[in-house]
Amino acid sequence: MIKILIADDQAMVRQGFGALLAAQHDMLVVGDAADGAAAVTQSRELRPDVVLMDVRMPVMDGLEATRRLNHNDGPKVLILTTFDLDDYVYAALRAGASGFLLKDAPAADLINAVRIVAAGEALLAPSVTRRLIAEFAARPVADRPRPAALNALTPRETDVLRLIARGRSNQEIAEDLVVAEQTVKTHIGRILAKLGLRDRAQAVVFAYETGLVVPG
Numbered sequence: 001m002i003k004i005l006i007a008d009d010q011a012m013v014r015q016g017f018g019a020l021l022a023a024q025h026d027m028l029v030v031g032d033a034a035d036g037a038a039a040v041t042q043s044r045e046l047r048p049d050v051v052l053m054d055v056r057m058p059v060m061d062g063l064e065a066t067r068r069l070n071h072n073d074g075p076k077v078l079i080l081t082t083f084d085l086d087d088y089v090y091a092a093l094r095a096g097a098s099g100f101l102l103k104d105a106p107a108a109d110l111i112n113a114v115r116i117v118a119a120g121e122a123l124l125a126p127s128v129t130r131r132l133i134a135e136f137a138a139r140p141v142a143d144r145p146r147p148a149a150l151n152a153l154t155p156r157e158t159d160v161l162r163l164i165a166r167g168r169s170n171q172e173i174a175e176d177l178v179v180a181e182q183t184v185k186t187h188i189g190r191i192l193a194k195l196g197l198r199d200r201a202q203a204v205v206f207a208y209e210t211g212l213v214v215p216g
Contacts (some may be wrong), residue, residue, distance in 0.1 A: 001026060001027065001028045002026055002027045002028070002049050002050060002114060002115065002118045003028050003030045003046070003047070003048040003049045003050070004021055004027055004028065004029050004030065004048055004049070004050050004051075004052065004114060005029075005030060005031050005032065005033065005039065005042055005043055005046060005048040005050075005051045005052070005075070006018055006021075006029065006031075006032040006033070006051075006052045007032070007033040007034075007035075007036065007038070007039035007051060007052065007053045007054055007057065007062065007065065008032075008033075008034070008052070008054040008057070008080065009034050009035060009054060009056075009057045009058060010054075011034070013054075013103065014032040014034075017052060017110065018032060020107055020110065020111070021110070021111065021114065024111060026115075027111075027114065030046045030048050031046050031048070034057070034058075035057045035058045035059035035060060036053075036057050036059060036060030036061055036062055036064055036065030037059045037060040037065070038059070039051060039053065039057075039060075039062075039065045039069075040060070040065050040068050040069060043069055043074070043075055047075070048075045049075055049076065049118050050075055050076050050077075050078055050114050050117055050118050051069065051075045051076070051077050051078070052078050052080050052114075053065060053066055053077050053078065053079050053080060053097070054079075054080050054081065055079060055080075055081045055092070056081075062079060062092075063091050063092055063095050064095075066079070066092060066095040066096050066097050067095040067096060069096065070095060070096025070198075074096075076098045076117045076118060076120075076198075076199065077096060077097045077098055077117075078097070078098060078099050078100075078101060078113055078114065078117045079092050079097045079099065079100045079101070080101055080102075080103050081100065081101075081102060081103065082102065082103045082104070093201055093202075093204070093205050094205060096198065096202065097201065098117045098121075098198075098199050098200075098201045099113060099116070099117050099201065101113045117199075120198075120199050120200075121199070121200055149194065149195050149196070150195075150210060150212060152194045152195075153191060153194060153195075156177070156187060157187050157190060157191050157194075158212070159177065160173060160177070160184060160187045160188060160191060161191050161203060161206075161207055161212060162207065162212060162213050163176060163177075164188070164191075164200060164203050164204060164207065165203070165204050165207035165208060165212070165213040166213065167204075170184045170185060170188070188200065188203075191203060
């Protein structure tokens with residue numbers, strides 16, 4: 001079962017999403033929170049697998065709450081917003097979010113998003129990846145230190161990380177490298193372990209921050 005916590009300052013949103021997700025055979029809504037501080041507290045007590053996190057909330061906003069939950073045994077965070085993502089995409093990814101979803105997305109998209117994030121994948125639409133690339137395109141290359149951890153990657157793992165940062169799916173990476181999709185998944189698991197990253201979203205941020213991938 002995927003355990004879910006819903007954090008949103010609107011009671012109707014919490015109730016609506018809660019009813020939808022609780023009706024799924026593989027999901028269990030373990031709690032809800034009306035602000036970021038409560039989301040952090042309840043996450044530590046209830047240990048959900050996924051937190052649906054609104055951005056704008058009282059007491060503590062969703063970005064700070066995400067940042068405080070960003071550790072290896074913490075929940076995956078799926079950012080929910082009614083706002084255009086431009087203001088939040090980099091900050092939220094940097095804080096440790098695993099994906100984004102607009103609140104007016106179809107119900108099937110929300111259900112699918114929870115499953116994707118719970119499985120350790122990142123929910124990064126091409127538009128989100130482009131915004132992330134644009135963020136780093138504006139930065140001088142000299143500002144991107146290359147950590148020694150990159151030396152632990154094999155040449156093939158480095159290739160896979162570059163393709164992840166370009167927004168390629170596992171299937172597309174497999175086609176590009178002419179390998180099985182399961183082989184790609186194995187490479188990604190090793191990349192995350194070697195670099196101490198939680199998921200694909202953090203791998204994208206890492207690749208650009210370190211200069212492994214230069215926008216262009």
